[in-house]
Amino acid sequence: MAKRIDVSDLDIFYGNFKAVEGVNVSIEPRSVTALIGPSGCGKSTFLRSLNRMHEVIPGARVEGKVVIDGQDLYGSDVDPVDVRRQIGMVFQRPNPFPTMSIYDNVVAGVRLNAKKMKKSDLDDLVESSLKGANLWNEVKDRLNRPGSGLSGGQQQRLCIARAIAVQPEVLLMDEPCSALDPISTLAIEDLMTELKDRFTIVIVTHNMQQAARVSEQTGFFNLNGVGQPGRLIEFNPTEKIFSNPDQKATEDYISGRFG
Amino acid sequence: MTTSTPTRPEDLDPMTPAVGTRRKLPRYGGVGLYVAGLVVAGLLTLLSGFSWGLFAVYGVVLGCLVTYVGSRVVEGSRKATDRLVTSLVTSAFAIAMVPLVSLIYTVVSKGITRLDGTFFSNSMVGVVGEGGGAYHAIMGTLIITALASLISVPVGLLAAIYLVEYGRGKLKKALTFFVDVMTGIPSIVAGLFAYALFAIFFGPGVRFGLGGAVALSVLMIPVVVRSAEEVLKLVPNELREASYALGVPKWRTITKVVLPTAIAGLGTGVTLSIARVIGETAPLLVIVGITAATNFDPFDGRMATLPVYAYYQLTQPGVPPQFGIDRAWTAALVLIIIVMALNVVARLISRFFAPKTGR
Ligand SMILES: Nc1ncnc2c1ncn2[C@@H]1O[C@H](COP(=O)(O)OP(=O)(O)O)[C@@H](O)[C@H]1O
Numbered sequence: 211m212a213k214r215i216d217v218s219d220l221d222i223f224y225g226n227f228k229a230v231e232g233v234n235v236s237i238e239p240r241s242v243t244a245l246i247g248p249s250g251c252g253k254s255t256f257l258r259s260l261n262r263m264h265e266v267i268p269g270a271r272v273e274g275k276v277v278i279d280g281q282d283l284y285g286s287d288v289d290p291v292d293v294r295r296q297i298g299m300v301f302q303r304p305n306p307f308p309t310m311s312i313y314d315n316v317v318a319g320v321r322l323n324a325k326k327m328k329k330s331d332l333d334d335l336v337e338s339s340l341k342g343a344n345l346w347n348e349v350k351d352r353l354n355r356p357g358s359g360l361s362g363g364q365q366q367r368l369c370i371a372r373a374i375a376v377q378p379e380v381l382l383m384d385e386p387c388s389a390l391d392p393i394s395t396l397a398i399e400d401l402m403t404e405l406k407d408r409f410t411i412v413i414v415t416h417n418m419q420q421a422a423r424v425s426e427q428t429g430f431f432n433l434n435g436v437g438q439p440g441r442l443i444e445f446n447p448t449e450k451i452f453s454n455p456d457q458k459a460t461e462d463y464i465s466g467r468f469g
Numbered sequence: 470m471t472t473s474t475p476t477r478p479e480d481l482d483p484m485t486p487a488v489g490t491r492r493k494l495p496r497y498g499g500v501g502l503y504v505a506g507l508v509v510a511g512l513l514t515l516l517s518g519f520s521w522g523l524f525a526v527y528g529v530v531l532g533c534l535v536t537y538v539g540s541r542v543v544e545g546s547r548k549a550t551d552r553l554v555t556s557l558v559t560s561a562f563a564i565a566m567v568p569l570v571s572l573i574y575t576v577v578s579k580g581i582t583r584l585d586g587t588f589f590s591n592s593m594v595g596v597v598g599e600g601g602g603a604y605h606a607i608m609g610t611l612i613i614t615a616l617a618s619l620i621s622v623p624v625g626l627l628a629a630i631y632l633v634e635y636g637r638g639k640l641k642k643a644l645t646f647f648v649d650v651m652t653g654i655p656s657i658v659a660g661l662f663a664y665a666l667f668a669i670f671f672g673p674g675v676r677f678g679l680g681g682a683v684a685l686s687v688l689m690i691p692v693v694v695r696s697a698e699e700v701l702k703l704v705p706n707e708l709r710e711a712s713y714a715l716g717v718p719k720w721r722t723i724t725k726v727v728l729p730t731a732i733a734g735l736g737t738g739v740t741l742s743i744a745r746v747i748g749e750t751a752p753l754l755v756i757v758g759i760t761a762a763t764n765f766d767p768f769d770g771r772m773a774t775l776p777v778y779a780y781y782q783l784t785q786p787g788v789p790p791q792f793g794i795d796r797a798w799t800a801a802l803v804l805i806i807i808v809m810a811l812n813v814v815a816r817l818i819s820r821f822f823a824p825k826t827g828r
């Protein structure tokens with residue numbers, strides 16, 4: 211489990227618009243890597259290029275290399291569907307499947323892929339995934355109720371449970387707490403600290419304290435102006451980024467003296 | 470600006486009394502004024518010989534006028550404008566309801582005479598005057614519409630899925646345009662098309678049920694496509710992405726996530742599209758024809774259908790004509806009942822299949 215990601219010279223496009231340019235970075239296994247930066251600088255775009263979700267958008271494409279434990283993600287013989295099974299994703303807005311119960315949501319990755327599994331194995335998977343997402347105690351008595359009946363924070367943890375139920379190697383999270391209240395946010399931050407023993411986690415966040423609290427490494431994205439591509443300005447251990455960053459722009463952003 | 474005396478509303482406008490002391494019409498005052506206007510309008514029309522048309526015109530004008538003036542005197546101009554607009558909108562609604570209500574009244578009152586067991590169990594074999602029924606026509610309508618749905622629903626749904634999930638660029642635009650054009654095709658054209666098509670194979674004068682189903686499909690497919698397309702577009706993209714992110718291939722995402730989420734809307738759309746074509750007359754007149762006997766075989770020979778049956782009962786009622794005309798009205802009534810039932814079914818589908826939140 212838990213793999214290392216090496217990105218080299220990655221350019222990401224929406225049609226003719228270059229959204230992100232020249233990213234070079236190595237993401238360590240079994241750690242939390244945070245991506246920060248102002249809105250529109252391409253954090254989500256970069257994150258989605260790591261599990262080939264980017265190309266779901268019409269006209270979107272990528273140039274450069276993303277290598278996961280020696281395997282080139284964008285190699286011509288690689289099926290994006292396989293990539294996404296290895297690299298799970300949690301979105302900004304909780305998006306449980308509205309037609310499914312809590313139980314079915316958790317096993318959605320297995321069921322939708324038509325994998326055959328015994329009922330008892332499925333039950334175990336549901337329990338372990340929900341426990342992994344710190345949701346088990348809250349929902350164990352109503353597994354057959356619709357997933358959309360949970361609170362926002364619970365829904366987001368359900369989505370995390372759904373993502374870890376397919377046992378990915380890497381977990382990508384795009385502002386997973388921005389739609390949540392502080393208590394739910396705390397629950398999810400605790401969860402990340404637990405999950406990093408098993409997964410490589412990359413999280414985009416707008417919350418600087420959150421980045422400081424949960425991550426080992428932090429990358430700062432920025433862009434020079436509207437219509438310009440975003441760039442990875444600095445990538446360093448979180449402590450260094452928040453105490454004495456190499457780049458002036460990083461310091462300005464972190465201390466709020468931005469723009 | 471040194472003083473900061475709080476301004477009260479009454480200081481701003483000396484004409485407006487303070488909140489709470491404002492005079493108001495009694496609870497049903499607005500309605501009362503409007504009715505008063507209607508009464509005056511009624512008296513006015515009586516002077517020149519009563520007619521409903523004149524009464525409607527006078528009624529709306531006077532009703533609105535009396536309400537406005539009355540409210541203005543008592544409540545002031547803002548409230549009066551509000552009441553004027555309310556009465557205008559309500560009058561417009563009432564006028565719009567008139568044709569619908571009178572249509573239903575006419576059909577029910579004329580159709581009820583023959584709404585009996587014989588009508589549902591007998592065909593027209595050997596019937597010249599009294600008696601006879603539409604059993605054969607009801608069965609014909611059901612068979613042909615079912616066949617049309619069998620053709621249109623899969624084709625329409627798949628086309629909609631193509632347009633929403635796969636279609637891109639110019640081809641998609643062109644297809645959407647043609648679907649729009651097809652929605653507006655006159656139904657007789659669909660009938661002539663089916664006739665011309667089958668005349669190639671079976672020679673001129675061909676009449677059979679399947680041909681009617683094909684003609685109805687030409688009308689039904691664009692309706693299914695349009696409604697299904699709208700419904701599929703409503704499925705949030707986030708759900709598709711959630712599914713892709715779990716490593717689910719596109720086609721499974723469509724069948725397991727998108728379609729189940731949209732099932733209520735799809736069912737409603739399909740039901741309404743059936744209701745849309747079940748009363749079509751012209752194409753069936755051309756390609757299916759009419760017969761007095763019951764024919765269950767859509768692949769061979771003429772079939773009776775309710776709308777065409779109603780048409781012939783009205784235009785060739787036999788002697789004495791009253792019995793035929795009664796049967797025509799009853800056929801119309803049965804059609805309306807079927808369409809209403811389909812609408813109820815559509816509502817039930819959207820109620821029972823909608824994703825449940827159940828907090
Ligand atoms: N679906 C899209 N189509 C075209 N451009 C997009 C799309 N999504 C994002 N962009 C553009 O890409 C740039 C980066 O966006 P994004 O990655 O969402 O930024 P962030 O997540 O850092 O706020 C922005 O200029 C944005 O307008």
Ligand SMILES: [Mg+2]
Pocket residue numbers: 253254255384
């Ligand atoms: Mg973003």
